[in-house]
Amino acid sequence: MLPIPRRSRSALSRLAAATIVVTPLLWSCSNNQTDTGSGTETDATAGADDGSISNGALPAFQASTPATGARVDLEGGWDDASKHVRVRLYVAGFANLLGLAGHLRFDPSALKLTALTGAPVPLGPSKDTLTWEARTMAKESPAGRVLLGGARFRKKPNPYVGPEGAVVDRELWVTLEFEVLQPGTHTIAFDPASTTARNDGNEEVSATWGSGQIVWKQGGVK
């Protein structure tokens, strides 16, 4: 479980907190909760859904072209509940994944990370938590760089059994919420030199590390 303290709230988020009951995004290693979302993500082009948005279109998230094979996908959109753009990272398409890591970067003058939660990844399709446990590292340090990592571990390890990678069809890894500070197109992408995905043989697994853009064409959130 890796929630980070929320930072100073914007007017929008204060309003959202006051009007909407938010389900806490708490992650447990033992019960394998998955992120069910705390509100409704909205296509930014659909327009405002309440009076708190002062004017113009809502910020939207546009993911890079979907890849196939081993990959980290970014998905997201406007979240009515939090009044932020929520971006989810999914790990998918790995046949043998022991761990992965990377630095996710964005412009901190344009985007402010307001929430960051990680889910234990990779666990594999069976979610055999009697045998396996996973840990995720997720921390913004400094602003504009999110240090991410995920790896799985045998619960009863010993030197006679080595690590064992997981088959990952699609698992939610990290959820981020951004407050958009400026209009424009703001890229969220991994630093290519920082990424790694490795199998249980400590071999690098070729993977596509997705990216996306938060687009806010006009106006601002007051």
Add this chain to the structure above:
Amino acid sequence: MNTHLKLLALAAATAVLAAGAALAVPVQPAASVDLPPLPGTAFARKVQAQQREAHEQLSRLPQYTPAAWAAQDFAGMPAQKWTIVHQDITAEVVAATKTLSTTVKVTVRANKSGIQKLDFVSLEISDATVLDADGNELTATTEAAGQGYGMLSITLPAPLTVDQDQTFEVTSKAVLDCNGDEGLMSCSFDSSFKSVVLVRYYLWSAVSSYSPFTSDLHVITAADEVAAAPGVPSGPVKLESGKLIWSFAQEEITDNAGFSIAEYEPLVVDAKGDLPTVRVYAIQPSADNAQTMADLGQQIIAAYGGWFVKFPWQGLNMIQLANNFGGGYAPLGAAFLYGEVFGMEPSDQDYGQWQSTVELIAHEIAHQWWGNLVAPLGAGNVCLSESLSEFASCLYTETALDNRSQILGDNLSYIFTVPDASDRPMTSSTVYYSAAYIQIIYHKGAVVFDMLRRELGDEVMLKSLSAYAQKYHRDYAKVEQLRAVLEETSGQDLGWFFKQWFSGKGAIRAHLAARFLPQDDGTWTVRFQVTQKAENLKRFQLVLAIDLADGKTEERVVEIAPSATETVVLAEVQVPSQPVRVRADPQRLLLRAFTVTTPGDVNLSGLVDGRDLVDMAIRHGRGVVFTAKNGNDYFMPDTGFNEIYDVAPDNRIDIDDVDTLIPWAGVEAEPF
């Protein structure tokens, strides 16, 4: 994980987060474990064999310092009034009563005039009869000396003539005490083997604890038995009683004359080229595997012969004993080995049996050079026997079995199982009395010689050992003399190395930190910092494997040579592209325990991030402490263990380490 340690680690993590910067004080390494090796493992078998061998070590070492050193052929021994020149020994045992009957024709030589009384140490003998060369009975008295031994004093009718050999015949009986549960079995009688290995049943001068001589040994057996012993065999000769006499000529000067009787089916592999005759004495069913043992023996001898000097004796007798012997013992020209190893084949890979068999046999055969050809002078030089033999064995397994598990196991054993209180310099005259004698002399000693090999290079190292063997063959040697040969051959001043590793205690214990700095030309600088305690400054060459973001790895060697007061040493190396990880001493060539200065930065990138977590996953489960099904903890030399990843120190890499590391995310190395 120890709860207290865990709390400390978590407290440290919290402090880092609160400070928002790197901690200057790194996590301290885990304490050494005072644990026995995990039973049933190859390492446990090896340590048991070494403990048993070591138990006999002290009694085999000469305890004096010669007045005139550096003479050849043991002439460096102090002048004695008289010496034993030769013994012709006939021995017969009665297993039921553990009675050993001997007739020893002992030839002595007076070096000074006026010698009319000869005092020998012997077994606690009874029915002693002493005859002169003409068959006249001489006056002899016996006296118990404790632990099954006694004194035999012969009074001569006239003084010995100086420089003239004179022979006496001593006939006696003794009841053997074969009890012993720590060392190698000195003697043993069971349904398969009757062995007298470490009992000094012959005579030796009471003047010196070491009085080597040439010998002829004759062992009387039943008609269906075969005797085995060091030396060149002949016979058997059949007696009228139907019994057999087996003879073994030992032309070299030594005092090792053990023997064993069993229904051996000897296999003789004749000498060929530089390889000597190898004789394997094994009983069924192991006898069917004798060729495997002979081949192994010859392969080891061939390797050592090429590295050191040609095998120096007329042959090697590999003699199977009962399993209760527990290990190996290598008198001149022979290797007594516990029974089980004779049944091993290269295909026996489960639980490392073949590996441990090769390690044991290679160690014992190495003693033909280190311990027999060149004998260590006194306890302070025992590393010239045991450390060199273990090093040779490690070198052999590295070469022949293509793995370094033996030297790595030795390395980990010393690093993680020797408390400070038990540590001694390798050249300490009291090292034998340390509870960690095996770890210091066998394990650290082998690694120290291996580090010397890295310092000098393989060619110079082996050339030096060859020169040392040639210079001190059939003689005693001291560590200083080995150093002199090494310096002469290499042209290097090795004073610092010998002071650090032979005269000094301990190992390299250092905190490491690294930072990656981009350069204008696109290259990167890896700045590396090594911090040691002032009281344990070590000089060493450190191999750095630097993994780059493009998947390539660059290797650099940095010299860590602190001055007398320099606790922090910086080094810089250039790499062509962005680095992501530094692996320090990735092959564990050094006798070391590393920790990271920046807590959690296990991959020494200068930043605690997800890569550290993934690297931790690769190492997860590794440890040198193993909890067995019985709930007890044991030491286990897991060669995959890297103490750097043990960030919640308990000598194993587990989920506690992971959970300690994660909160450190974002911590960066302090600028240096």
